[in-house]
Structures are given as structure tokens and as C-alpha cells.
Amino acid sequence: MSSNVSIRNNGTGSQSIAAGNGPQSNSNGTGTQNNYYGYAAHPVPSDGRHTEGVISDPSRPTRRGDFRIALICALPLEYDAVALQFDEFWDEDGEEYGRAPGDTNSYTTGRIGNHNVVLTVLPNMGKTAAAGAAANFRCSYPRLQLAFLVGICGGVPIVGSHEAVLGDVIISKNVIQFDFGRQFPNKFVTKNTLEDKLSRANKDIRALIASFETELGRERLRGKAGEYLSKLQVVATRKRRRNAYKYLGVAEDKLFHATYQHEHRAPQLCNVCQGQTENHCEEAARASCADLRCDEGQLLSRDVLEVKLGLSPEEIQCPEIFIGRIASGDTVVKSGEHRDQLAEQYNVIAFEMEGAGAWDEVPCIVIKGICDYADSHKNKKWQPFAAATASSVMKAVLGRYSTTDRPTSA
Ligand SMILES: [Zn+2]
Numbered sequence: 001m002s003s004n005v006s007i008r009n010n011g012t013g014s015q016s017i018a019a020g021n022g023p024q025s026n027s028n029g030t031g032t033q034n035n036y037y038g039y040a041a042h043p044v045p046s047d048g049r050h051t052e053g054v055i056s057d058p059s060r061p062t063r064r065g066d067f068r069i070a071l072i073c074a075l076p077l078e079y080d081a082v083a084l085q086f087d088e089f090w091d092e093d094g095e096e097y098g099r100a101p102g103d104t105n106s107y108t109t110g111r112i113g114n115h116n117v118v119l120t121v122l123p124n125m126g127k128t129a130a131a132g133a134a135a136n137f138r139c140s141y142p143r144l145q146l147a148f149l150v151g152i153c154g155g156v157p158i159v160g161s162h163e164a165v166l167g168d169v170i171i172s173k174n175v176i177q178f179d180f181g182r183q184f185p186n187k188f189v190t191k192n193t194l195e196d197k198l199s200r201a202n203k204d205i206r207a208l209i210a211s212f213e214t215e216l217g218r219e220r221l222r223g224k225a226g227e228y229l230s231k232l233q234v235v236a237t238r239k240r241r242r243n244a245y246k247y248l249g250v251a252e253d254k255l256f257h258a259t260y261q262h263e264h265r266a267p268q269l270c271n272v273c274q275g276q277t278e279n280h281c282e283e284a285a286r287a288s289c290a291d292l293r294c295d296e297g298q299l300l301s302r303d304v305l306e307v308k309l310g311l312s313p314e315e316i317q318c319p320e321i322f323i324g325r326i327a328s329g330d331t332v333v334k335s336g337e338h339r340d341q342l343a344e345q346y347n348v349i350a351f352e353m354e355g356a357g358a359w360d361e362v363p364c365i366v367i368k369g370i371c372d373y374a375d376s377h378k379n380k381k382w383q384p385f386a387a388a389t390a391s392s393v394m395k396a397v398l399g400r401y402s403t404t405d406r407p408t409s410a
């Protein structure tokens with residue numbers, strides 16, 4: 001693993017099977033019936049070999065049962081970044097495929113590379129909304145093989161011997177649901193009886209993820225993601241989108257010491273921040289670091305950002321991809337100390353709120369871009385870029401994924 005120095009080119013010359021290239025296939029399309037719907041799904045061989053048999057059919061589907069891939073976003077901002085990755089829409093002239101009775105999701109259908117995909121945005125954030133939406137998905141699209149939960153997350157900045165920076169992307173190897181019991185700004189009481197680990201991803205998803213853990217697999221994925229990111233930015237600008245999804249620059253990627261708080265400080269008086277009890281100051285949380293004069297002398301210097309300074313614009317913004325365990329919970333982590341404590345306790349590399357909900361309903365891969373460091377200084381500045389890098393990695397992952405034949409067409 002060489003995440004912080006392996007800045008490679010952005011896919012030129014890559015041998016990877018790009019989304020949109022010819023039919024994908026695999027040589028092992030039968031016999032495995034271990035996902036939720038009884039249809040096996042397999043990664044494209046990591047050496048890129050094509051074997052006989054057409055697996056994906058990217059032509060316009062005639063019915064909901066023809067869709068295999070679901071995309072779920074929690075925020076409109078995430079949805080916008082994912083929609084920019086579509087190569088074609090199937091619903092430009094109106095909703096064509098309908099919904100099952102009782103399904104309250106609103107769907108966008110189209111094609112990304114070789115895959116017909118159906119996208120929804122949750123009515124609100126969190127586990128319950130994600131579980132509900134995923135269950136609805138299953139009713140309306142009974143033959144889904146895989147759902148991607150795509151969007152933004154809070155990242156753990158030090159991951160083993162690597163440094164993760166804003167815009168880097170996390171792919172879930174598994175998801176752990178953590179419960180705080182009760183949360184305080186500086187102190188956390190966890191329910192120590194709860195180690196609510198969700199079940200393992202199914203075998204096919206594990207095989208796909210494992211292919212990205214190889215040097216070659218990750219290099220290809222990263223190269224393609226960089227390419228899709230640049231394209232997304234061009235399209236967003238051309239369409240005059242509200243966000244240009246630009247990389248904000250190394251100087252804007254600020255990581256404070258875990259113990260250094262974002263709070264009102266003298267001469268600004270605040271009973272909450274300067275009080276003896278550990279209460280959360282909403283007003284401080286809404287203020288920027290500049291407003292509160294957070295001391296930049298408390299910033300950590302990071303090697304990976306130093307390396308970025310010497311790179312071309314395309315290379316600087318190309319996200320590093322980390323594969324690991326994601327912590328999912330209904331509480332937002334807003335403290336560097338708490339973040340580090342949870343990261344150590346649960347061996348997690350990111351925090352988000354929907355994974356645990358979707359995970360138990362559909363075979364799911366969580367792909368999330370780091371928009372903040374889950375500390376008290378967190379703000380929304382990096383959200384559009386992180387949503388864009390996540391959607392780019394999602395598209396790159398899709399390009400390496402082959403769904404299996406319908407039984408009738410085998
Ligand atoms: Zn305050």
C-alpha cells in the first residue's frame with residue numbers, strides 16, 4: 001500500500017475496462033447464488049480479460065425488472081454529482097417505469113457505462129430513511145443485484161500509516177453501526193454492550209472489493225476516477241451548475257490537532273464555551289474558523305499535502321481511494337478526540353449516517369468522499385468536491401463490475 005506517494009497518471013494508457021466499452025463478461029456466471037436475489041454478481045477479472053458471453057445489456061430497459069444497479073444518495077448535493085455521471089437518461093420525457101404500490105421513492109433512470117441504473121435521493125438523512133428507501137427499491141426493482149450508497153462522509157485523517165485528505169474516497173469493506181449512548185462535546189459515553197456489527201458483505205461484493213485492494217486494481221480504479229472527475233467538472237461548468245466541483249486547494253485543507261476546539265474564545269465571551277460544563281455551543285458550531293479565530297498554529301502539517309504541491313492540477317485533485325470499515329450512526333461526530341477514539345475502538349476510517357440502514361436491506365457498497373474530518377471545525381466548503389470524487393469512484397467501480405445474465409438469456 002502506498003497511498004500517499006502513489007500519485008499516478010489519470011488513466012491514460014490504462015488497460016482497465018472502462019464503463020462504456022464493449023460487452024463485459026465473466027467466465028464464472030453460474031452456480032453462485034448467494035446474494036439476496038438469487039443472482040450471482042461477479043467482478044470483472046482484474047486482468048481485464050474478456051471471455052465469452054454478453055453479461056450487461058446497456059440498451060434501454062423495457063421494465064423495472066431489467067435494472068440491476070441502484071444508486072442511493074442522502075443529499076440533493078450528492079444526487080447532483082451522481083446524476084452528472086450518467087451517460088444517458090431514460091426518463092427525460094417523463095417517468096417511464098413507475099413504482100410498486102406503496103413505494104414513496106422518486107427515481108431517476110439511465111445508463112452509466114454498460115449498466116442501466118436507477119437513482120434515488122432520500123427524503124432526509126440517516127439510517128431510517130436509508131433503510132426505508134432501500135426496502136422500497138427492492139419492491140419496485142425486484143432484480144437489483146447491487147446498491148451503491150454514494151456521497152460524502154467525515155474522514156479519519158490518519159489511516160494506519162497513511163494520511164487521508166479532503167476529497168479522498170472511502171469504499172466500504174463493511175459497515176459498523178455504532179451507538180453513542182450519550183454524546184458530550186468532550187466526553188463520550190458509549191453503550192458498552194453494543195457492538196452492533198452488521199453482517200458481512202456478500203461473497204460477490206467481497207470479491208469485487210478485494211480486486212480493488214490489489215495494487216493494479218486500485219491504480220486502475222484511481223486512474224479512471226480521475227478521468228471521470230475531470231469530465232464531471234467540464235460538464236458542470238458547461239451546464240452552468242451551481243457547483244463547479246473544483247478542488248479547493250491544499251491551503252484550504254485544514255486539519256487541527258484533535259484536542260484543539262472550535263469555540264468562542266477571549267475576548268469573545270460565551271457562557272457555553274467558557275463554562276465549566278461540557279456543553280455544545282450551537283452558535284460556535286455555525287461560525288467559521290476565521291470568525292472564531294481558530295489558531296492556525298494548531299494545524300497539523302501533512303506529508304501527503306506537501307507531495308500534492310508538486311503535482312499537476314489533474315494529479316492534485318485525483319482522489320486517493322481507501323478501502324475499509326465505515327462507522328454508521330445517527331449521531332454526527334463533531335470532535336477530533338471522539339473521532340480518534342472511535343476510529344481506534346472500531347477500526348473505522350470514516351463516519352456517515354446511512355450505510356447501516358441500507359446495508360441490511362440490499363447488497364450494498366458505500367462509496368463516500370471525505371468532506372470534513374469529523375471534528376468541531378467541520379464546515380460544508382468541501383462537500384461539492386467530495387461528492388464529485390465519490391461519484392467518480394462509483395463510476396469507476398461500475399466499470400469494473402459485471403452483472404450476471406438473466407436466467408432466460410443465459
Ligand atoms: Zn460558544
Ligand SMILES: [Zn+2]
Pocket residue numbers: 261262263288289290292294376377
Ligand atoms: Zn475552527
